[in-house]
Amino acid sequence: MKISHSHKIDALNRVLIPKELLRKLGWKRGDTLSLCYDEAAVKTLSLHLLAEYTEPKCFYCKRVDIEITINRKAVCADCLEKALEKL
Numbered sequence: 001m002k003i004s005h006s007h008k009i010d011a012l013n014r015v016l017i018p019k020e021l022l023r024k025l026g027w028k029r030g031d032t033l034s035l036c037y038d039e040a041a042v043k044t045l046s047l048h049l050l051a052e053y054t055e056p057k058c059f060y061c062k063r064v065d066i067e068i069t070i071n072r073k074a075v076c077a078d079c080l081e082k083a084l085e086k087l
């Protein structure tokens, strides 16, 4: 299915994305979009939803002050110390 809308760029260089398209795309107010311009694709601009950034959290306690990453698992200083005590 192809949907086409026409909207003018307003005085602040903004373009409206119709609600219908937002719903179909699963985008919502506050989402961050990436604008991609490729010179090879003449006069075309692509919009992509950026994946939500999530700060790495400790695998054990979910704190965000990560001390080390072991086998792709982030670990905070306290949990690292507890783990070392058990060795």
Ligand SMILES: [Zn+2]
Binding pocket: 058, 059, 060, 061, 062, 063, 075, 076, 077, 078, 079, 080
């Ligand atoms: Zn922890």
